[in-house]
Amino acid sequence: MSKSDFNLNHQNQSTESKIVASLERIAQAFRVLLWQESKEHSLTPIQVQVLIFLKFHSEEKRKVSYLADEFNMTKATISDTVKTLEQKQLISKGHEPHDTRSYIIHLTKKGKDIADKTSFFTKEIRSPIDKLHQDDKENLLLSLLNIIRHLNKSEVITIQRMCMSCLHYQSSDKGQKHFCKLLNQPLHTADLRIDCPEHELNA
Numbered sequence: 708m709s710k711s712d713f714n715l716n717h718q719n720q721s722t723e724s725k726i727v728a729s730l731e732r733i734a735q736a737f738r739v740l741l742w743q744e745s746k747e748h749s750l751t752p753i754q755v756q757v758l759i760f761l762k763f764h765s766e767e768k769r770k771v772s773y774l775a776d777e778f779n780m781t782k783a784t785i786s787d788t789v790k791t792l793e794q795k796q797l798i799s800k801g802h803e804p805h806d807t808r809s810y811i812i813h814l815t816k817k818g819k820d821i822a823d824k825t826s827f828f829t830k831e832i833r834s835p836i837d838k839l840h841q842d843d844k845e846n847l848l849l850s851l852l853n854i855i856r857h858l859n860k861s862e863v864i865t866i867q868r869m870c871m872s873c874l875h876y877q878s879s880d881k882g883q884k885h886f887c888k889l890l891n892q893p894l895h896t897a898d899l900r901i902d903c904p905e906h907e908l909n910a
């Protein structure tokens with residue numbers, strides 16, 4: 708790539724650059740929507756993201772070290788976020804009997820209520836997606852999964868729980884067909900997961 712995706716003379720001649728610029732706009736929309744939602748609850752965007760993550764993930768993932776990897780942040784930053792959420796009485800810490808330094812983070816009733824509400828911050832992004840034809844949705848999903856897989860392999864983003872990085876995933880026909888060995892069933896494009904509770908990293 709010799710020219711910047713943001714060089715308009717080049718961008719306007721390049722489908723690839725227009726896609727990159729579009730993804731950048733969408734990333735900006737996520738930031739704006741998350742910011743608005745956070746402000747409403749007097750929280751920061753990362754505090755809201757942590758609350759939403761805690762609501763939808765199992766205990767082994769609700770720990771400081773896992774959250775640090777999930778959000779590409781240092782443990783110290785996540786510890787500070789957790790401390791503030793505890794002071795605001797939105798989470799509580801459940802210490803493990805065999806390891807007093809490690810703890811599982813639980814949402815309190817108040818934390819759960821906020822996570823319930825804020826987890827809909829994406830609804831304006833979801834709305835035009837709902838209107839796409841099913842084939843277009845599946846093509847878009849597959850393209851996005853491939854981009855995310857590449858970013859994961861290049862170590863731009865860390866933790867992924869998607870089919871393509873899973874020990875149980877098998878593909879055939881040059882990546883056109885997908886199979887889950889754990890569920891022992893073929894996966895149609897619409898079945899491919901971006902965040903699977905059963906995911907095991909294919910090291």
Ligand code: SF4
Nearest residue numbers: 870873875876887903
């Ligand atoms: S276990 Fe989950 S992530 Fe892994 S291949 Fe099966 S459906 Fe996909």
